[in-house]
Amino acid sequence: MTETILSETPPRDFIRQIIASDLAAGRNDGRLATRFPPEPNGYLHIGHAKSICLNFGVAQEFGGECHLRFDDTNPVKEEQEFIDAIRADVRWLGFDWGVHEYYASDYFEQLYAWAEQLIGAGLAYVDDQSAEEIRQRRGTLTTPGQDSPWRDRSPAENLELFRRMRAGEFATGEKVLRAKIDMAAPNINLRDPVMYRILHAHHPRTGTAWCLYPMYDFAHGQSDAIERITHSICTLEFADHRPLYDWFIAQLNLFPARQYEFARLNLGYTVMSKRKLQELVAEKVVSGWDDPRMPTLVGMRRRGYPARAIRTFCERIGVGKSDNWIDYSVLEDCVREELNEIAPRALCVLNPLKVVITNYPADHSEIIEVPNHPQQPELGRRQLRFGRELYIERDDFMEDPPKKFFRLGPGREVRLRYGHVIRCDEVVRDAAGAVVELRCSYDPAPGERKIKGIIHWVNAVDAVPVQVRLYDRLFAVENPGRGGSDYRADLNPASIARIESALAEPALASAAVGQAWQFERLGYFCADPQPAADGRIVFNRTVTLRDSWAKQAE
Structure with a gap:
């Protein structure tokens, strides 16, 4: 049993305020259960991260549990690759669902039984219209929809057809099961929404056991009820769907998971x-x-x-x-x-320009020990080798530099990061006139002279091509x-x-x-x-x- 944790610090957003209030009032027997319900039809993005951090985060903060539930109701687009990737992403973000990994497909039999229950109560019917015909008769925000020609089929006829749909007697898209609510409802989601459609496709988990799949709007709320989710947290685009979820829950007399919507990430x-x-x-x-x-x-x-x-x-x-x-x-x-x-x-030069330090011995090099992090000594130190030949960034040299260019130019000095002060004495060009090398001299005893420019470099002898x-x-x-x-x-x-x-x-x-x-x-x-x-x-x-x-x- 999880321990309820109530902080004296005021919750920082309205979701946490609701949860804190519910726990303080003892609602749901002081229990908190959230869920993250991705569809395994692609990879998660940063918008999903906001939902993951919210759902798993509030569960951690208040001593509850968060379920990872895959909404695998559309086998046409779902793959095991996406399931595996979603698991990895949630774990990478630092969250763990423990034993609470679920799938909508776990509930297919129960969802089907509830659909038959609604049919028997006269609250669902089999429709022979195509998806396009249903769309055309749904109406608009200002005009009501039109009843389906098949809306008044008897419960017995609907039940027989629905069972034949499950048995695979009809082709993909030939028939659907619709809830019988109100074709004139102001909320279009309540205008006899489709509950089931026929899809002859292989499912990643159930194989070919089913050719009849629930729609998201039918599976979602009931899955929350089965798992006894106390706070069903989703983005604002699902606010208009909440009355439909509540209708299904009320008709089936299920655990009333309460939905709360927050703004998605743009x-x-x-x-x-x-x-x-x-x-x-x-x-x-x-x-x-x-x-x-x-x-x-x-x-x-x-x-x-x-x-x-x-x-x-x-x-x-x-x-x-x-x-x-x-x-x-x-x-x-x-x-x-x-x-x-x-x-x-670390030091890396993207566009190298060779530098030869003419007054540095050709057969000599020195080891410079430098910190791996200027403020984190626990990250240790490393060694850099300094020698006669090295490379600097080409952009750190200009033949005719402007006044506030504090890098290398003819006759100018710079300090090499962690290294010596050098002065450009000569510019070497190729046959086309391009600068290919700088001949410089270094000051072995620069003293306390202030050098404004500091540039990075790599040693020519042991530099790694990347x-x-x-x-x-x-x-x-x-x-x-x-x-x-x-x-x-x-x-x-x-x-x-x-x-x-x-x-x-x-x-x-x-x-x-x-x-x-x-x-x-x-x-x-x-x-x-x-x-x-x-x-x-x-x-x-x-x-x-x-x-x-x-x-x-x-």
Whole structure:
């Protein structure tokens, strides 16, 4: 039995206020049970993370339980791959459902029995109309619907037909079972909604045992009742469906799970429609569900977003009743804050320019010991080798630099990160006139001289060739497809850049998959699960060191 935990701190949102009030009043015998009910027809995205953190979070906070229930009522679109991925995502976010893993398909027999009960009571009937005919006769928000020609079939005839539907005597889509409520109801969801349809398809769990599948609106509320869910928490688009859930519960005299709706997450510069995400994958706009530009949790994990940062984001945006847009920079800030604390530092040069230090002995090198993290001594230290030849970032050199360019130029000095002060003495060009090498000298005793510019570098002898992928937002506008236009037209053509010339310090040669690093001055990166075609490690940019989009806007 779980222990009810009541904090003296006021609940921070209306859902928690409701739960705290119900527990204080002893409703449901002081018991709390929530659920996260995904459809296993795709991968979870950041919007699902908000629901996961809310449902599992309140269960943890108040000493209740949260069920993971797969709404597997449409075998045409469902796969075991998606079930496995959903499990992995919930666990990755830091939550555990324990023994409470359920499936709507667990309840198919019970749901079927309840459907027969409604038929026997004259509250459901078999309709021979096609899906299009039903849609056309449903009416509009201002005009009532029209009764089906089959609405007045007798309970006995409906029961016989329904049993024949289950036996597989009819083709897919040939008949449906509808609730008999009110075709003139102001709420269109109450206009004789479809309860069952025929689908001759293989189900991931039940195989071919069924060809008759319940609709979401019939299975959802009853599944909550079976599991005795006390607080059925969902997004606002299901508010108009609540009267239908309540109608089924009342007619069948079941446990009354109470539904509460909160505003879904609308995140800028991306799309949150599962259908659109499926299109991006199918049309190969992205490399797959785990493409690091996707808002899927598996994509964010591959990009290097920490689970804790996503939980922080969900807490920061809060739970409300009004739809609003959250700028993507809010999520990026949460990622930066987390990675700044946990990511060890490393040196990597994306676009190398060779530097030869002419007054440094050719046969000599020195070991420089540096911290892995400036504020986290427990992360240890590492060694960098400094020698005569090294590489700097090409952008850190200008032949004719402006006044406030505090990096390298002819006759100018910079300090190498963790290393010496060097001065550019000579510029070497190739036959085409391009700069290919800088000849510099170093100051072995710089004393207390202040040098404004500090640049990063790698040693030429032991630098590791790596591939770097610079990811940015998948869409170039905040609300893709706004006004009914094709959302694909708003794709960001610069959402990925592949850097083939990058060189990294030796420590990165053994980087573990998913390990977060801060490449100093460049951003946060992590090692990709798939190496490059030539075997090099691939590093994905997780996020820049600051909000580059906001900087551009300024």
